[in-house]
Amino acid sequence: MAAANRAQVGIFGGSGFYSLLSGDVREVKIETPYGAPSDKITIGEIGGKTVAFLPRHGKDHRLPPHEINYRANIWAMHSLGVTDIIGPNACGSLQQHVKPGEFVICDQFVDRTSGRKDTFYDGPITTHVSAADPYCPLLRRHAVTVCRERGVGVHDGGTVVVIQGPRFSTKAESRWFTQMGWEVINMTQYPECYLALEKEISYVNISLITDYDAGLASEDPDAKPVTNDDVLEVFKANLDALRGVLVQMVETLPDTSASPSRSILARSRFE
Numbered sequence: 001m002a003a004a005n006r007a008q009v010g011i012f013g014g015s016g017f018y019s020l021l022s023g024d025v026r027e028v029k030i031e032t033p034y035g036a037p038s039d040k041i042t043i044g045e046i047g048g049k050t051v052a053f054l055p056r057h058g059k060d061h062r063l064p065p066h067e068i069n070y071r072a073n074i075w076a077m078h079s080l081g082v083t084d085i086i087g088p089n090a091c092g093s094l095q096q097h098v099k100p101g102e103f104v105i106c107d108q109f110v111d112r113t114s115g116r117k118d119t120f121y122d123g124p125i126t127t128h129v130s131a132a133d134p135y136c137p138l139l140r141r142h143a144v145t146v147c148r149e150r151g152v153g154v155h156d157g158g159t160v161v162v163i164q165g166p167r168f169s170t171k172a173e174s175r176w177f178t179q180m181g182w183e184v185i186n187m188t189q190y191p192e193c194y195l196a197l198e199k200e201i202s203y204v205n206i207s208l209i210t211d212y213d214a215g216l217a218s219e220d221p222d223a224k225p226v227t228n229d230d231v232l233e234v235f236k237a238n239l240d241a242l243r244g245v246l247v248q249m250v251e252t253l254p255d256t257s258a259s260p261s262r263s264i265l266a267r268s269r270f271e
Contacts, residue, residue: 174215
């Protein structure tokens with residue numbers, strides 16, 4: 001990759017984030033061994049750091065969660081030299097104390113997807129990358145600190161259960177997830193965060209809570225099942241807060257070279 005198109009920070013986000021970039025803003029089309037990424041990558045600057053934006057669903061939101069080429073997206077970021085990825089997304093709440101409009105900085109995931117290409121390592125070297133702690137602890141701490149400094153309601157830690165999509169959960173499934181004690185439900189965190197780990201990239205998730213999931217909502221006799229319009233309405237209402245958090249996180253990004261994710265392959269291969 002040409003030196004002019006190198007970047008330190010990657011952000012998966014929609015078109016609403018492009019306005020954050022300054023300097024020589026440009027689009028880069030990247031080919032990968034795994035096919036095309038979700039879209040072209042836009043490169044620019046925030047606070048003197050070079051940032052790469054990629055809309056995980058495509059600019060026109062044409063890709064449903066189960067059709068996203070997660071391997072191509074992460075490979076493309078890695079090819080640009082990205083060492084740190086911030087992965088914000090819209091999520092549902094599985095617990096009453098996690099309220100719409102709040103952020104959850106997840107520290108665990110539960111994978112309930114099926115059939116997704118979720119590893120770069122198909123052999124011949126056997127590679128088992130541990131997912132015991134899938135999110136970078138240094139970036140997690142940084143995200144929580146920035147949210148609190150900006151007065152954003154934030155939960156330090158939480159488990160996100162990732163469902164296949166594109167359908168939402170049934171009430172029965174949602175109640176089950178709640179009973180398990182998980183806080184967040186989403187359709188895109190897996191395998192995105194894990195593939196970043198396989199490429200030794202520090203990754204942090206910011207879950208923006210847009211609604212109570214079907215199981216919790218059903219406890220209210222007047223509540224109606226969540227719709228995509230409901231999700232977008234809350235997400236848009238909190239977009240400015242998310243933009244502010246992202247900008248400050250990048251401007252004050254800590255050194256993550258000591259993050260466990262940055263050397264995980266040394267403990268993962270059988271050669």
